Amino acid sequence: MxxxxxxxxxxxxxxxxxxxxxxxxxxxxxxxxxxxxxxxxxxxxxxxxxxxxxxxxxxxxxxxxxxxxxxxxxxxxxxxxxxxxxxxHAGLARERERVLAARAGLAAIAPTDASAADPGGSMSITELASALDVPSSTLRFWEAEGLLRPDRVGSMAARSYSAAQIVVARVVAALREGGAGIPAIRSIVATLGDEPGIASADRALDARLDALAERSVxxxxxxxxxxxxxxxxxxxx
The missing domain is CATH 1.10.1660.10 (Multidrug-efflux Transporter Regulator; Chain: A; Domain 2)
Structure with a gap:
């Protein structure tokens, strides 16, 4: 019964x-x-x-x-x-991969490593949006908020993201996915040109990884x- x-x-x-x-x-x-x-x-x-x-x-x-x-x-x-x-489970794994990619990219723009400061390569807005799994409109919004600064190339002034800007975009995407607000991310992005700023971003990404591990459990x-x-x-x- x-x-x-x-x-x-x-x-x-x-x-x-x-x-x-x-x-x-x-x-x-x-x-x-x-x-x-x-x-x-x-x-x-x-x-x-x-x-x-x-x-x-x-x-x-x-x-x-x-x-x-x-x-x-x-x-x-x-x-x-x-x-x-x-x-x-796969969705959490993809989130983790994006955070790990952002962390790996930070090492490539560290000012203390001149040989890695300009790793080369660039992406169009469509390519970067696909890599981050976000709409192109999201990248344009981040640009309007001062988080990204793409170059403009060609007669149509199309957006082109340098290797350094790709790293910044990965950091922004990882932190936004974790719920961080635009003002907090803007503060982190503004300091990515110096070693303390990169360390701060790395700590924020570490916190994201910890949160993802907890969600996986x-x-x-x-x-x-x-x-x-x-x-x-x-x-x-």
Whole structure:
């Protein structure tokens, strides 16, 4: 016989408040509760599993993304749902690769190393946007905010990003992806021409790597709850 839970019991079991449980039900994170004759909500073990899965996933990828991901997981066969979870891990890996590329680039523009100060090579706005996985409009916005200073080449004055500007763009992208604001990033970018500034940027990127490692661990912890959720969904569906 299914285990029935009142709103307060479900809230205590998952670390949410009663109102948060009701809100998450309204948002579709968990299925609608059964209602008694007097209107009281009654939840089952399936609601407990779904809410625990959401809580773990929200810590790993954020609440908004977790809501949409859970909604999609519940509508897919288990093999497709598992592939979607794999893509979440892959997304974190791609973020980490971008941060590591930014850190590697910092060494190439360090003023103390004259031989590496101008590593050569340039990119168009389309090439750089593709490399950073952002729209070209984002690069134009960063330029308007004083974060990037591309060269203008040819009769059409097309944007061309030098090797040094590519490094700056990688640093900006990594910090923006981590939630840093434009003013804070502008302060870091403004000092990339000296050794203390590069050290400051390196520390900021190290903090990003630490945050990504924590999110990866959280996503691993979410896996057990997600597996149980998927198995219940498959059996129920």
């Amino acid at each position: 299914p285990h029935e839970l009142r709103t307060g019991e479900l809230a205590r079991a998952t670390g949410y408040s009663d109102q948060q449980v009701r809100d998450l039900e309204r948002l579709g994170v968990i299925p609608p509760a059964a209602r008694s004759a007097n209107g009281y909500r009654s939840y089952a073990d399936a609601h407990l599993v779904a809410l625990r899965a959401y809580r773990a996933l929200a810590l790993a990828i954020g609440p908004v993304a977790a809501r949409s991901t859970l909604a999609e997981l519940r509508t897919r066969p288990i093999a497709e749902a598992a592939a979607l979870v794999d893509e979440l 959280m996503l691993l912890r979410a896996s057990a709850a997600l597996v149980e959720l998927l198995e219940r969904t498959e059996v129920g569906g």
